[in-house]
Amino acid sequence: MEMKQGKVFIISAPSGAGKSTLARILLQKYDFFEFSISATTRPPRSYETEGVDYHFLSADIFRQKIMDHAFLEWEEVYPGRFYGTLQAEVDRILAAGRYPVFDVDVEGGLSIKEKYAEQAVSIFIMPPSREILKDRLRKRGTESESDIEKRYKKAEVEIAYASRYDHVVLNDELDHAVSQLMSIVDSHLQKA
Ligand code: ADP
Ligand code: 5GP
Numbered sequence: 476m477e478m479k480q481g482k483v484f485i486i487s488a489p490s491g492a493g494k495s496t497l498a499r500i501l502l503q504k505y506d507f508f509e510f511s512i513s514a515t516t517r518p519p520r521s522y523e524t525e526g527v528d529y530h531f532l533s534a535d536i537f538r539q540k541i542m543d544h545a546f547l548e549w550e551e552v553y554p555g556r557f558y559g560t561l562q563a564e565v566d567r568i569l570a571a572g573r574y575p576v577f578d579v580d581v582e583g584g585l586s587i588k589e590k591y592a593e594q595a596v597s598i599f600i601m602p603p604s605r606e607i608l609k610d611r612l613r614k615r616g617t618e619s620e621s622d623i624e625k626r627y628k629k630a631e632v633e634i635a636y637a638s639r640y641d642h643v644v645l646n647d648e649l650d651h652a653v654s655q656l657m658s659i660v661d662s663h664l665q666k667a
Contacts, residue, residue: 482663483565483591484508485577487584488600489630491612493646497600498578500653505660509568511575514540514549516557520617530561548579548586553625560587581636588641596663598656599640603647605630 484501488494502508514530516537525531532540537557541549549559560579568575577587581599588597602608608630612623637643642659646652 485584485597489633490626492602494600509573597640599637
């Protein structure tokens with residue numbers, strides 16, 4: 476059953492801009508937030524855990540879930556790499572009286588915003604520059620150089636979506652970005 480209550484927080488950014496870092500901090504600061512665990516066909520990174528960071532699925536099972544209409548939205552974010560938000564995951568979080576936090580790409584973010592409308596707050600995390608973005612991707616050390624190039628190329632397109640988000644937070648100094656995010660959250664909670 477679809478629950479239409481509470482707030483949903485959507486965080487999008489080019490890969491490497493720092494959205495997972497910021498989402499993690501937000502989730503630690505507010506105990507009513509719950510991370511919406513997406514499904515993906517990409518392999519797990521060394522520090523990622525099944526059912527915590529993602530539901531890591533085979534391409535066949537992912538396709539089956541598309542056919543079963545299990546996704547609120549899904550995208551082929553990079554060629555051959557599928558990512559999707561499971562509707563059951565969102566319903567479970569809202570039914571528990573908690574607020575879901577989505578870490579999704581720009582297309583997914585706009586789909587969720589459209590679906591949850593006034594209930595949704597969309598936030599775009601902006602990297603300070605393209606050079607710093609590439610530097611962060613390299614320093615993270617989780618992708619091959621060719622995957623870094625794919626993510627960097629996509630960043631150009633993704634940054635063009637920023638104006639369609641409710642808020643844009645510049646992630647230059649981490650502490651500044653965290654306080655900006657917290658004031659956005661607080662202002663929306665007062666309205667809720
Ligand atoms: P995303 O989830 O957007 O792909 P991450 O949160 O994984 O990005 O961040 C990419 C890398 O940049 C990580 O190694 C992270 O520690 C680092 N990082 C994040 N925010 C900052 C910041 N404000 N200053 C410097 N490094 C940062
Ligand atoms: P990563 O492989 O770095 O974890 O994620 C790559 C991109 O996929 C990021 O932009 C991330 O936000 C996005 N992503 C993660 N989960 C989902 C999802 O469920 N739906 C969509 N559309 N994008 C997602």
